[in-house]
Amino acid sequence: MDLHHVQAFLAVAEELHFGRAADRLHIAQPPLSRTIKQLERELGAQLFDRTTRSVRLTSAGEALIEPARQIVDGFRVARRAVESAGRGKTGRVRMGFAGPSSYRLVGQLGRTVREKHPGIELSLRSRTFNDEALRAVMDGDLDLAIVRWSIEPPGIDHRILTVEHHVIVVPEEHPLADRDQVSMAELRHEPFVMLPADPGSSVRDGFIRNAHAAGYAPNIVQTAPDSWTAMALVAAGVGITFSIDVAVANVVQEGIRAIKLEEGRTPTYSRLIWRSGDTNPALRAVLAASEEALPTPDLPSGAR
The missing domain is CATH 3.40.190.10 (Periplasmic binding protein-like II)
Structure with missing residues (x-):
């Protein structure tokens, strides 16, 4: 049994007339009759009582109507899903x-x-x-x-x-907190809170690169899994951190101050x-x- 058989069965079941069902399916009546007989052999049950004057559903035919409609509806849903995916709608x-x-x-x-x-x-x-x-x-x-x-x-x-531009984030009571701008060289002896080395944060890479360019290896006293945690640790006085202005703007954290970095003028x-x-x-x-x-x-x- 395939979709072709099911559609043929539903056409005859709903029209109760082989001629009208054939017209609806745009086929001749003899092929439709053969399709119904194939379906009946496949299912092992007679689906229609036929006379020269009428067509009626048998009890087996009545039982098949709802499952047949579900099969056809399921195929339509599947086809629409594929078509929608192909058009970028799903x-x-x-x-x-x-x-x-x-x-x-x-x-x-x-x-x-x-x-x-x-x-x-x-x-x-x-x-x-x-x-x-x-x-x-x-x-x-x-x-x-x-x-x-x-x-x-x-x-x-x-x-x-x-x-974006690089900034330094310090606690609001830090000696540098009132500055408008600092350089990496001034931060040589500061304790830093930074993102982990793995899996490769571009912010941390920029921090290490700038510290090395200033002539020192930074003192990283604490790693943080994300910028949000880093800012909280800075507010708690654990250290200062190197970040970007966009990250600071998206973190709601009291007790910190972002200072422009001289080396951060290149975006x-x-x-x-x-x-x-x-x-x-x-x-x-x-x-x-x-x-x-x-x-x-x-x-x-x-x-x-």
Whole structure:
């Protein structure tokens, strides 16, 4: 028994007339009669009582009507689902991001996707730092990610989302708290709270790079799993931290002060990344939504 048999049965059951059922199915009457006989042999039961003047359902035929309708309806639902997925109306897009610096971006994108594409699930994975996110997108474990980089990797398309600057975050009672700007050289003897070395935070990499350029290895007294925790530790007086202005702006934490960093005058950029050539229609729909939710900002000359 296949869908063709079921559709033929329903046409005859609803019309109770082989001629009208054949017209409805756009076939001749003899092939329809043969199809019904094949179905009856398959099921081992007579479905219709036929005379030269009338067609009536048998008890077996009556019992088959509702299951037959469910089969046809199920096929229609399956076909619509496939067609919708092919047009990017349904599907699942997996997105990774690190933490507070991306919360506002992720929220805005999630709202726009929900409004414009309610059939698409935006599956979010937080605490996915730079190196881990890049590998996951390149390997196909993620479809999208928000990252920062100094060297553009192969096989990745991207778009800049934010322009950012490095800052130093200190407790509000710290001797440097009233300063408008500090240099990394002035922080040589400070205790630092920083993100872990693994899985590769771009903020931590920038911190180490700037400290080495200033001529010292920094004194990291505490690691924190995310920027939110780092800010709380700073407020508690455990140390100071190196961060970016966007992350500080997205953390609600009393008792801290962000100070501009002399070495932070050259901006960094957060980027939305995806695999080059990815043809997933749901991904393409989300990328189109991102153009509205997260438009590319005005960029300094030469930024890309």
